[in-house]
Amino acid sequence: MVPIEYYVGLSAVLFTIGALGVLTRRNAIIIFMSIELMLNSANLLFIAFARMYENLGGQIFVFFVMTVAAAEVAVGLALIVAVFRTKETINIDEASTLKG
Amino acid sequence: MLLSETTTTGFLELVPWIVFFPAIGLLLNIIFGRRWGELGVAITAVSASALSLAVSVLQFITLRAGHGEALTYQFAEWLRIGSFQIPWEFRVDTLSVTMMLVVSGVGTLIHLYAVGYMHFDVRYKGDPKAYARFFIYMNLFIAMMMILVSGNSYLMLFVGWEGVGLCSFLLIGFWFTKNPNGTEGTENSYAAKKAFIANRVGDFGFLMAMFLTFWHFGTLSFSEIFPEVAHYSGPDSLIWWITGLMLLGVTGKSAQIPLYVWLPDAMAGPTPVSALIHAATMVTAGVYLIARSAPVFNAVEGAHLMVALVGAATALFAATIAVGQFDIKKVLAYSTVSQLGFMVAAVGMGAYVAGMFHLVTHAFFKALLFLASGSVILAVERGHHPLEETGDAPTGGAHGHDSHHDDHSEIFDPQDMRNMGGLRKKIPWTFWTYMAGTLALAGIVPFAGFWSKDEILLDASHFELTSVVYWLLVIAAAFTAFYMGRQVWMVFFGEPRHHAAKEAKESPWTILVPLVILALLATFGGFMNWPFEQGLEPHAFGHWLGYTLEASTGHELHIPEFSFSVAIQSTLIAVAAIVLSWFIYGRKPMKAGETDPLQKALGPVFKGMNAKWWVDEFYQAVFLTPYEKLAKFLSQTVDWNFWHDWFHEKGIRDNFQRLANFLANPIDLGVIDKISTLLARGAQNSGSLLSKLQTGFVRNYALAVFTGVVVILGYLILLR
Numbered sequence: 019m020v021p022i023e024y025y026v027g028l029s030a031v032l033f034t035i036g037a038l039g040v041l042t043r044r045n046a047i048i049i050f051m052s053i054e055l056m057l058n059s060a061n062l063l064f065i066a067f068a069r070m071y072e073n074l075g076g077q078i079f080v081f082f083v084m085t086v087a088a089a090e091v092a093v094g095l096a097l098i099v100a101v102f103r104t105k106e107t108i109n110i111d112e113a114s115t116l117k118g
Numbered sequence: 119m120l121l122s123e124t125t126t127t128g129f130l131e132l133v134p135w136i137v138f139f140p141a142i143g144l145l146l147n148i149i150f151g152r153r154w155g156e157l158g159v160a161i162t163a164v165s166a167s168a169l170s171l172a173v174s175v176l177q178f179i180t181l182r183a184g185h186g187e188a189l190t191y192q193f194a195e196w197l198r199i200g201s202f203q204i205p206w207e208f209r210v211d212t213l214s215v216t217m218m219l220v221v222s223g224v225g226t227l228i229h230l231y232a233v234g235y236m237h238f239d240v241r242y243k244g245d246p247k248a249y250a251r252f253f254i255y256m257n258l259f260i261a262m263m264m265i266l267v268s269g270n271s272y273l274m275l276f277v278g279w280e281g282v283g284l285c286s287f288l289l290i291g292f293w294f295t296k297n298p299n300g301t302e303g304t305e306n307s308y309a310a311k312k313a314f315i316a317n318r319v320g321d322f323g324f325l326m327a328m329f330l331t332f333w334h335f336g337t338l339s340f341s342e343i344f345p346e347v348a349h350y351s352g353p354d355s356l357i358w359w360i361t362g363l364m365l366l367g368v369t370g371k372s373a374q375i376p377l378y379v380w381l382p383d384a385m386a387g388p389t390p391v392s393a394l395i396h397a398a399t400m401v402t403a404g405v406y407l408i409a410r411s412a413p414v415f416n417a418v419e420g421a422h423l424m425v426a427l428v429g430a431a432t433a434l435f436a437a438t439i440a441v442g443q444f445d446i447k448k449v450l451a452y453s454t455v456s457q458l459g460f461m462v463a464a465v466g467m468g469a470y471v472a473g474m475f476h477l478v479t480h481a482f483f484k485a486l487l488f489l490a491s492g493s494v495i496l497a498v499e500r501g502h503h504p505l506e507e508t509g510d511a512p513t514g515g516a517h518g519h520d521s522h523h524d525d526h527s528e529i530f531d532p533q534d535m536r537n538m539g540g541l542r543k544k545i546p547w548t549f550w551t552y553m554a555g556t557l558a559l560a561g562i563v564p565f566a567g568f569w570s571k572d573e574i575l576l577d578a579s580h581f582e583l584t585s586v587v588y589w590l591l592v593i594a595a596a597f598t599a600f601y602m603g604r605q606v607w608m609v610f611f612g613e614p615r616h617h618a619a620k621e622a623k624e625s626p627w628t629i630l631v632p633l634v635i636l637a638l639l640a641t642f643g644g645f646m647n648w649p650f651e652q653g654l655e656p657h658a659f660g661h662w663l664g665y666t667l668e669a670s671t672g673h674e675l676h677i678p679e680f681s682f683s684v685a686i687q688s689t690l691i692a693v694a695a696i697v698l699s700w701f702i703y704g705r706k707p708m709k710a711g712e713t714d715p716l717q718k719a720l721g722p723v724f725k726g727m728n729a730k731w732w733v734d735e736f737y738q739a740v741f742l743t744p745y746e747k748l749a750k751f752l753s754q755t756v757d758w759n760f761w762h763d764w765f766h767e768k769g770i771r772d773n774f775q776r777l778a779n780f781l782a783n784p785i786d787l788g789v790i791d792k793i794s795t796l797l798a799r800g801a802q803n804s805g806s807l808l809s810k811l812q813t814g815f816v817r818n819y820a821l822a823v824f825t826g827v828v829v830i831l832g833y834l835i836l837l838r
Contacts, residue, residue, distance in 0.1 A: 041821050110816045117814030 025066035032059035046098050046108040050091060057087045128180030132173050133208045134193045136218060136264040139169040144257035151250030160233040163253035167229045167260055171222035177210050178219060186212050186665030190270050190341060197273075204338060209270035213666040216474060217267035217406055220481050224398045225260050227632040231489050232256065232390035234628030238496055239388055243293055243300070252292060252388070259285035263399050267406060271339040272328050275407065279371065280321065282400045287314040289395060290387040298386040299531050309383035316380040320370015324407075327363035330356065331414075340410070340670075347413040348672035354418050361414060361421040364407065365428065372404030374432045374462055378455045379734055385447040389492030392447060397454050397488050398481035405458070405477050408465040413671045416468065423583045425466025430578075430590035433459030435731070437597035441604065441716070442727025445533045446491045449605050452730075453559065454484055456594055460574055463587055469577035470667055471660040471675065475647050476570035478659075482643050483558035483567055486636035490552040493625045493633065494609060497545045499532040501621035530618065535608045537619060539707065542610040544622040547630045549610050554637040556606055560599040560692050568689070569644030571595060576684050592691065599692040603699030604716075612707025649680040 032055055039052025061080045068076025102108055143166025151159050180189070188211035197204040232252070240246045262285055266278025291310030297303035328338060334356055335343050350357070368374065373381040373396075384396050395401070408415060408425065415421045433456045440452035457480050464473030531537065542549040558567035575595070578588035614620040624630075647659035657677055664675040702715050717724040726732070 037824060041817060041824060044817075113816060114814030117812060 029059045029063040129176035135173045136170045140166045140257040140261040144254045147254045159250045164229045167226040174218035174222045204273045207270035208268045211666045221263045221399045228394045231632040255288045283317045289391040290384045306386045309386040313380035316377045317370045320367045323363040323366025327360045344413045344670040350417045357418040368404030372458045373455045382451040393485045393488035397484035402477045405461045409470045426463045426587045429459045429463030430587045433594040434590045437594045439730045440601040464574045467581045472573040479566040479570040483555045483640040487555040493548040497622035498618045500623045502618035537616040538609045539612045539615045545624045551633040551637040556602045558640040566644035596691045596695045599695035603696040607703035615710035
């Protein structure tokens with residue numbers, strides 16, 4: 019198999035790209051995509067270590083993560099739709115009415 | 119309580135009733151007096167006094183049956199402080215029973231007299247409701263005097279002493295809104311105050327004497343002190359101080375030099391008061407005190423001299439003043455001071471029997487003279503403006519006698535002898551009783567005053583320490599006869615000098631009956647101490663008192679033998695004085711408006727006698743005015759200006775205000791306020807600072823979360 023360092027590196031890069039996306043992008047859907055990317059990087063790492071240690075627990079955990087991600091996306095997209103209905107935009111910079 | 123059932127103590131258990139009958143009488147009059155009216159009040163008061171007399175007579179019988187042995191009866195416990203005990207104990211011995219009989223006997227007669235007299239007096243003063251108040255005070259006086267004479271310790275005596283002082287004050291100032299001549303003013307209350315304060319100075323002396331007695335002897339009870347004093351072996355100076363201070367008390371109560379000045383002013387009170395309190399009973403309390411304390415006075419020689427000289431000097435001094443008085447009661451007042459001087463001189467010399475004998479006879483004839491003078495004053499006043507027959511107060515224009523209208527503008531003094539004259543034809547009963555009293559006072563045989571005064575002179579002639587006392591008393595006796603003669607000629611003989619005297623009316627029976635009874639006592643009372651071996655029982659009174667005096671002093675009573683030379687000498691002097699007074703006043707009686715012939719003869723000396731030798735003015739200048747100045751200084755300058763204004767207002771209050779202002783403005787507002795404002799603003803600023811975090815930017819929040827995760831992970835991985 020491929021040495022585990024490559025998987026860790028790839029996972030880190032994916033995670034960083036995802037984090038940067040969350041922090042810098044304005045479009046709410048893009049932020050969600052970045053969050054998915056971060057979750058998937060964690061999934062990749064789980065699978066890789068599960069293969070390395072011949073332990074199926076990692077792969078099972080991936081199932082859990084995917085379920086949570088799905089549920090979270092459902093709720094989040096519902097929120098975006100609700101916000102869009104009021105503000106006609108999904109630019110998160112526009113959602114600053116809580117500014118104190 | 120039948121006679122057959124009496125035990126050896128006889129009627130002793132009844133003795134508290136001498137105090138309680140008058141006390142109940144006064145309480146009944148306080149509660150029901152207004153409702154009962156004059157008759158009810160009079161019956162209550164006179165019976166209370168008469169019942170007290172009855173109990174005193176029972177005590178007399180008890181003592182006779184017991185051969186004069188002293189009895190004590192403890193009624194109640196009073197003070198008990200550690201080992202110091204003063205019970206309310208009654209002492210029934212011959213001396214106290216003598217006083218009880220005099221007080222209640224003469225007192226009851228005077229109560230009866232006052233029933234009639236006050237009926238007129240309250241109407242002349244315009245206050246009929248005051249009738250009950252008068253008899254309440256009179257009964258209170260009897261009760262207090264009984265406590266005085268029956269006490270078995272100095273403290274019980276002092277309770278009565280103070281009580282009669284109070285009654286004297288209340289009764290002298292009975293008409294406290296008026297002056298003695300009847301006009302509105304404050305002189306009567308001033309006289310009452312003067313009496314009380316002069317007495318207080320005396321009381322101070324008496325109290326000090328009691329303190330010293332208690333300090334040395336550990337007790338104040340007569341039963342315990344006198345046996346101890348009889349064999350006294352301590353320092354002489356202690357007895358000097360005790361007797362000297364006690365003498366000060368006596369000079370206050372019994373009106374001797376220097377504290378006699380209240381008694382003439384006390385004539386402002388109604389005449390029955392003058393008779394009872396200031397002639398017969400209260401003023402004799404001092405004489406009683408000395409007679410009671412005989413063992414103490416006997417313990418040191420000089421004590422006799424001190425007391426006797428004070429008494430004799432007072433006797434002469436007051437007699438000279440009496441000669442120059444025009445007010446009928448003032449003559450009698452100074453006469454009382456003078457006669458008290460005789461009594462004090464007698465007991466001072468150690469002649470206790472003579473002193474007490476004179477006390478008793480003097481009570482008879484001086485009360486008689488005062489009551490009779492009251493009758494004279496009443497007669498003249500009724501002659502001046504008679505009351506309506508119904509007894510109502512006289513109204514301005516309702517007189518039936520038009521000739522009296524012109525008098526209302528002048529102030530008429532019914533007590534001024536210059537307004538009297540020729541009264542013997544108008545008021546004969548009063549006249550004859552007055553003559554009995556005068557002859558008794560002047561010491562003409564066989565009247566009572568002769569026997570008692572003669573016995574005093576006899577004892578004075580035998581006084582070893584000095585013969586000055588004898589000569590002072592003889593000269594005083596001469597003056598006595600002279601001023602009484604002067605008074606009689608001026609009042610009863612000659613022609614009336616004022617129309618009021620012309621119209622004078624005799625007084626009713628309630629007034630005359632006591633006069634007659636007292637006149638009989640003044641005439642025949644002297645025989646109770648018959649000095650001869652044949653005839654009546656010799657020295658009955660002396661033996662009677664001897665039971666007590668021998669028991670307390672421890673040695674036998676010395677009864678001097680009757681001396682014809684002394685008796686004849688004193689009688690001749692008295693007769694000569696009366697004849698002299700007839701030459702001056704009787705032969706050519708004064709006319710209306712004329713000056714006193716003695717004034718023409720003696721000039722400034724008469725002025726001195728009339729002005730009471732300016733003693734009151736002297737006291738005013740030396741004691742009273744500086745005292746008032748001191749009081750005013752203390753109150754105005756020290757208390758008000760310094761203490762109140764400067765110290766409290768300026769010092770304390772103003773500085774406190776300054777401190778409070780200082781604390782309030784610079785500190786409270788300046789400092790504390792600023793601190794709290796600072797805190798508030800600090801909170802505000804930090805708040806607004808922190809609120810800048812709340813941008814509302816989601817991306818900022820996300821960044822914050824991310825940063826936090828990085829920090830925590832970094833800490834966990836790198837540092838742990």
